[in-house]
Each structure stands twice: as C-alpha cells, then as structure tokens.
Amino acid sequence: MDKIQRDLLKTIADIHEVPEGAYNIRANGATDSRATTENINIVSKEDKPGIDIIIKAGTKNESVHIPVIISETGLKDLVYNDFYIGDDADVVIVAGCGIHNCGTELSQHDGIHTFHVGKNARVKYIEKHYGENDEDATGENVMNPTTIVYVEEGGYMEMETTQIKGIDSTVRDTKAYIQGEGAKLVVRDKLMTHGRQHADAIFDVEMNGFESTCDLISRAVARDDSTQTFKANIIGNAKCSSHTECDAIIMDNAKISASPEIVANDLDAALIHEAAIGRIAGEQLIKLMTLGLSQEAAEQEIIAGFLK
Amino acid sequence: MLELKNVSFEIKDEKDNDKEIIRDISLEIDNNKFIAITGPNGGGKSTLAKLIVGIYEPTSGQIIFNGQDITHMSITDRAKAGISFAFQQPVRFKGIKVKDLINYAAGRQLSIAAACHFLSEVGLCARDYIDRDVDASLSGGEIKRIEIATLLARNTELSVLDEPEAGIDLWSFSNLIKVFEKMREERERSIIIISHQERILNIADEIVVLKDGQIVAQGPKDGILPELLKGTEGCRFYQ
Numbered sequence: 302m303d304k305i306q307r308d309l310l311k312t313i314a315d316i317h318e319v320p321e322g323a324y325n326i327r328a329n330g331a332t333d334s335r336a337t338t339e340n341i342n343i344v345s346k347e348d349k350p351g352i353d354i355i356i357k358a359g360t361k362n363e364s365v366h367i368p369v370i371i372s373e374t375g376l377k378d379l380v381y382n383d384f385y386i387g388d389d390a391d392v393v394i395v396a397g398c399g400i401h402n403c404g405t406e407l408s409q410h411d412g413i414h415t416f417h418v419g420k421n422a423r424v425k426y427i428e429k430h431y432g433e434n435d436e437d438a439t440g441e442n443v444m445n446p447t448t449i450v451y452v453e454e455g456g457y458m459e460m461e462t463t464q465i466k467g468i469d470s471t472v473r474d475t476k477a478y479i480q481g482e483g484a485k486l487v488v489r490d491k492l493m494t495h496g497r498q499h500a501d502a503i504f505d506v507e508m509n510g511f512e513s514t515c516d517l518i519s520r521a522v523a524r525d526d527s528t529q530t531f532k533a534n535i536i537g538n539a540k541c542s543s544h545t546e547c548d549a550i551i552m553d554n555a556k557i558s559a560s561p562e563i564v565a566n567d568l569d570a571a572l573i574h575e576a577a578i579g580r581i582a583g584e585q586l587i588k589l590m591t592l593g594l595s596q597e598a599a600e601q602e603i604i605a606g607f608l609k
Numbered sequence: 610m611l612e613l614k615n616v617s618f619e620i621k622d623e624k625d626n627d628k629e630i631i632r633d634i635s636l637e638i639d640n641n642k643f644i645a646i647t648g649p650n651g652g653g654k655s656t657l658a659k660l661i662v663g664i665y666e667p668t669s670g671q672i673i674f675n676g677q678d679i680t681h682m683s684i685t686d687r688a689k690a691g692i693s694f695a696f697q698q699p700v701r702f703k704g705i706k707v708k709d710l711i712n713y714a715a716g717r718q719l720s721i722a723a724a725c726h727f728l729s730e731v732g733l734c735a736r737d738y739i740d741r742d743v744d745a746s747l748s749g750g751e752i753k754r755i756e757i758a759t760l761l762a763r764n765t766e767l768s769v770l771d772e773p774e775a776g777i778d779l780w781s782f783s784n785l786i787k788v789f790e791k792m793r794e795e796r797e798r799s800i801i802i803i804s805h806q807e808r809i810l811n812i813a814d815e816i817v818v819l820k821d822g823q824i825v826a827q828g829p830k831d832g833i834l835p836e837l838l839k840g841t842e843g844c845r846f847y848q
Contacts, residue, residue: 520703548703587664588700590684591693592713592759602713606704 302333305372309399313429314368320395324366325352330378341365341392351381351413354394358387358419366395369412374404374440379411388419388453397429400467402440409443416448420481421455428460432467441469448474454481454510463491465608469498477506479513479541488517491608494527494555504533508541508570515543522604523555531559537570547576550607552600610799611638611661611767616670618653618660618822630656632822633670638767638801643793645813645830646803647837653822654803655697658771661801662694663687674767693763697771697803699756701744707755708739714762727758730791732784749776757788767799768792774806786812810834 302310306328310316319334323341326333330350337343340360344353354365371378386392398410418424432442444464452458464471477486486506494500506515515535523529535543549557563572581603589599618631631653638644646654659665661672663684672680679687688694693714711724725735731754741747743755753776760768773789774782786808792798802809810816816833818826826833 582700584696584700585702587684588696589713591662591664591688592710592763593685593688593716594713595685602705602709603702606702606706606709609704 302328303372305401306370309370309372309401309431309433310368312431313370313397313399314366314395316366316368320364320366322364322366323354325354327367327369327378327380329371329373330376338363346381349381350379351383354382354384356384356386356390356392358389360387360390360392362391364393364395368396369398369410370401371399371408371410372401372403374402374408374438375406377407377409379413381413382415384414384416384424386416386418386422386424389421390419391423393425393427395427397427397431398444398446399430400432400442400444401435402432402442403435403438404440405438407441407443409445411445411447413447414449416450416458418450418452418456418458418484420453422453423457423459425459426461428462430464430468430471432469434467442467443470444468445472446474448476450475450477450486452477452479452481452484452486452510452513455483456481457485457487459487459489461489464500465491465493466495468500469496471499472501472503474503475505477504477515479506479508479515480510481513482511484510484513486515486517488515488519490517490519491521492519492529493522493604493608494524494529496525496527498527500527500529502529502531504535504545506533506535506543508535508537508543509539510541511539513539513541515541515545517544518546519548520608521547521549521557522552522608523549523557524552526554528555529557531557532562533560533574534562534564535572535574536564536566537572538566540567540569542571543573545572545574547574548607549578550581550604551578552580610640610642610675612636612671612673613661614671614673616660616667616672618656618665619668630822631660631667634822634824636817636824636827638799640766640799641793641797642799643789643812643814644799644801644817645810645815646801646817646819647805647810648819648825652819654819655771656822657819658694658769658801658803661769662692688763688765691766693760693765693768695756695760695768695770695773697775699752701747701752702742703744705743706739707741707743710743710755710759711762714759716763719762724762727761728755730761731755731758731788732781733758750778750781753777754781754785757785761788761792765798767801769801769803771803772805773802774804774809782806782808807834807838810837
C-alpha cells in the first residue's frame with residue numbers, strides 16, 4: 302500500500318496501520334487484506350463482488366473495519382456487503398470510502414450495505430466518504446451508498462454517516478425496516494457540498510415493531526454552486542415514535558430542497574418532523590465577531606460546530 | 610477613552626422616510642468609569658450600544674476610542690482594539706459549546722480549569738456547563754450569565770452590556786452586581802451598562818439618560834439617581 306492509500310485510510314477510517322480486530326481493506330476494486338476473529342468472520346461472496354460479515358451471537362466490544370479506497374482514475378467499483386449481527390452482540394462497524402483521483406476520468410464507488418441486526422443486538426456504524434484530486438486532475442468522484450437495515454426485537458442500530466469533502470455526485474439511499482418490538486434506529490447524517498457538487502439524501506424508514514423508535518438528524522451545508530436534495534419518508538405501521546430533523550445551511554449560490562414526509566398508519570404512531578433551511582444567522586456571525594473573530598473565521602467555526 | 614462626537618443614526622421607516630434613532634449625541638467616557646445608560650424604552654439605548662461596538666455605523670459624527678477614529682471600523686477590529694459587548698438577547702448556536710465560546714473570547718485555548726473559573730465567577734457550576742451546547746436547551750438566565758462570563762474572559766478595556774438584568778432571577782442578580790463591581794475594581798476597566806435597574810444605576814459613577822435619541826440628562830449618580838427615583842410618573846426624564 303502506498304502513501305496516498307495510507308492517507309486515505311487514515312482520513313476515512315482513522316486507521317494508521319493494521320486495524321485491531323476483524324477487517325477487510327478493499328483497494329482499487331480488489332481485497333487488499335483481511336483479518337477475522339473468533340467471533341467475526343468475513344467471507345467473499347461467490348456470485349457477486351462483496352463480502353459477508355458474520356458476527357456471532359453474544360459478541361461484545363469488538364469492531365470491524367471495512368474501508369474501501371480508490372486511487373486509480375476511471376475505476377468503477379461496485380460491492381455488496383452483507384452484515385449479519387447475531388443476537389445480543391454489541392459491536393462497532395467502521396466503513397467508509399476514499400477516492401484519490403489523479404486523472405481526468407470518473408472514479409466511482411457504489412456500496413450496497415445490508416444490515417441484519419439481531420435480537421437485542423447493538424451496532425454502531427460509522428461511515429465516512431471523502432474524495433480528493435491531484436492538482437489539475439479533473440476526474441469526477443462519485444459515490445452512491447445504499448444502506449438497507451433490518452432491526453429485530455430489542456435491537457439498536459446507530460448510524461453516523463459523514464460526507465464532508467470531495468465527492469462530486471452522490472445518491473445516499475437508506476432504507477430501514479424497524480421490525481421488532483422495542484427496536485431502535487438512530488441516524489446522524491452530516492453532509493457538506495462544495496463547487497458544483499450534487500448530493501441526494503434519501504431515507505425511507507418503515508416502523509413495523511410495537512414501540513419501535515427512530516431518531517434521524519440530518520445536518521447539511523451547501524456552499525458555492527452546489528445543490529442538495531433531502532427526502533425522508535417515515536412510515537409508522539404500529540405503536541411507535543419517530544423524530545426526524547433536517548437542518549441545513551445554504552451559502553453563496555447553493556440550493557437545497559427538503560421533502561419531509563411522515564405517514565401514520567396506526568393510531569398510536571407518534572411522528573415528528575422538523576425541517577429548516579437558511580443562511581447562517583447574521584446574529585451568530587455578529588456575536589463571534591464581537592469576540593474578535595473575522596467574518597470568515599466566524600463562518601468556519603459556525604459550520605464546523607454545526608457539522609460536529 | 611471613548612468619545613462620541615455628534616453621532617447621529619438614521620434608518621428608513623416603513624414609508625421610506627428617514628427616521629432619526631440617535632440625534633447628535635456627544636459623550637465622553639473616561640478610563641476606569643462605570644457608566645449606566647438609562648431612559649424609556651425606544652429611546653435609542655440599544656442602538657447607541659450597537660453604534661459603539663460597530664454593529665451599526667453612524668449616519669454622521671465620529672467615534673474615537675483611545676485616540677483612534679473607529680467610526681468606520683469593523684466589529685472584529687473594534688473587538689480587537691478592546692471593546693466587548695454583551696447582547697441583550699444572547700445568541701444561540703448549534704454545535705458550539707460553552708467552552709468554545711469562552712475560548713473564542715479569551716482568544717486562545719484555555720485549560721478547562723481556566724475556562725471554568727469564568728463560569729464560577731458568574732455563579733454557574735462550571736462542570737455542569739462547560740460542555741453544554743450554547744443552544745435552546747439553556748434557560749434565559751443561564752445564557753445571560755454565560756454571556757457575561759465571555760466578557761470576563763475577554764477582559765478588554767471597555768465592556769458594553771445591554772440590559773444584563775433581563776431574564777435573570779433576583780438571587781443571581783445580586784451576584785452579578787458583585788461581578789460588575791469586581792470588574793471595575795480589580796481590573797480597572799470601563800463599563801457601559803444599559804439598564805433600567807435601580808441597583809445597577811446605584812453602582813454607576815455616572816448616569817446618562819437617553820430619550821428620543823438624545824441625552825436629556827447626564828452626570829454623577831448622586832445628581833441624577835434621586836431625580837429618577839422620584840417615580841416614573843413624576844420623573845422629568847421619563848416624560
């Protein structure tokens with residue numbers, strides 16, 4: 302692995318050398334290295350590109366890293382990764398994709414991740430998407446992550462998904478089925494677009510479990526001439542509660558559209574959606590300027606805090 | 610230290626006519642002085658504060674700070690020159706923590722202990738607040754006190770406070786009075802406080818009464834305060 306690849310790994314998965322525990326590093330469309338543990342097995346798929354990650358019931362305090370890095374221009378990578386998290390397990394899964402584009406061709410990674418969260422299992426899923434180009438390299442970086450989540454009785458899935466820089470076009474599609482009684486989904490999505498980038502974020506959540514809950518917070522910043530769309534559709538089919546929040550800052554000539562939808566198909570479904578789009582509040586800038594920050598520094602701090 | 614020379618400020622009203630909010634105000638504030646600005650609502654007090662800190666720019670006149678003409682200086686440059694401001698309604702953020710705000714105010718990364726010191730000064734149990742977001746979860750009284758803690762962290766030559774008493778309960782208020790007194794005594798700083806509160810006016814060296822954008826009375830506390838305390842009804846400054 303060369304320096305560019307190592308830097309990408311550090312950015313997206315905070316990995317310096319070989320990660321602890323189970324891992325599968327995919328570089329330029331092929332497996333670079335892999336490790337399994339007694340409780341976590343990783344198996345290549347036979348019928349299509351991708352891996353199965355099988356986590357034994359009762360596995361506690363273990364982590365899996367499955368980063369993907371692309372450092373060739375013009376490479377189009379598609380993977381199917383399926384996660385089977387056994388009952389009562391408690392694990393952290395770190396994914397993420399980094400593209401370093403050194404040429405003029407489009408580099409693309411489409412990852413389709415499916416999670417089966419077992420009964421009373423807890424999963425924290427961290428995903429970072431990042432792109433960078435060599436100077437004068439005009440090749441576009443595209444990432445289209447699809448995430449499908451099934452949460453069984455008493456299960457808990459927390460997703461922390463971030464795309465801050467360097468991705469020219471993305472469709473981030475998340476579908477969740479909160480199936481079991483008392484199952485819970487928490488999503489913290491952070492997105493920033495620059496230049497002429499475009500991002501679509503789509504969340505479809507079906508709440509089928511009795512007393513299931515969903516807490517989805519999306520924070521987005523669109524700068525320059527970039528555009529974003531946000532669509533969330535939360536369907537309550539049982540006694541359940543959900544809170545969705547889409548909060549966005551627009552700057553320069555950027556445009557954002559948000560379409561929240563909540564559907565209650567059960568009398569005891571309690572669904573809330575909050576959505577707000579606007580420029581940085583003038584009074585926030587003024588406040589930080591009265592503390593001695595320049596307008597640019599104040600903007601930076603406000604954005605950094607907003608996306609923290 | 611601070612001098613306002615014939616400062617006026619006009620805005621356009623709904624009918625696009627010029628409306629004068631501040632009319633030809635001249636005012637001198639010396640080093641190490643505690644000045645209270647009072648007067649009826651709508652008299653121009655907050656506007657005057659915002660002209661001093663640079664949120665508004667005068668339509669005419671000059672503002673001199675330590676011999677330097679700051680009339681057209683930006684908010685940031687005035688802050689760096691040594692002017693601090695506590696908002697009447699402190700600003701709330703998303704994702705900015707109390708310790709971030711105190712660090713910005715201090716102009717450097719403080720140790721947690723140092724940052725906590727400023728919160729303790731304004732009567733907040735520091736460890737409960739230092740990691741809190743400066744957002745809607747803070748009560749009006751809490752955020753007002755954090756606002757004043759940022760002034761202490763800034764420790765500038767001049768502090769301008771716009772109605773620091775608003776939204777603060779009585780118990781906290783007594784402590785804040787002590788904070789203001791301490792600010793002046795220990796730090797030898799000048800303070801301009803906009804206030805309607807007798808107890809604040811009572812610790813001022815000088816009181817300025819502002820009405821309809823003009824200074825209608827100005828002088829040492831002992832001369833002005835008794836007149837103000839005759840009751841709003843009978844007070845000539847409030848009529």
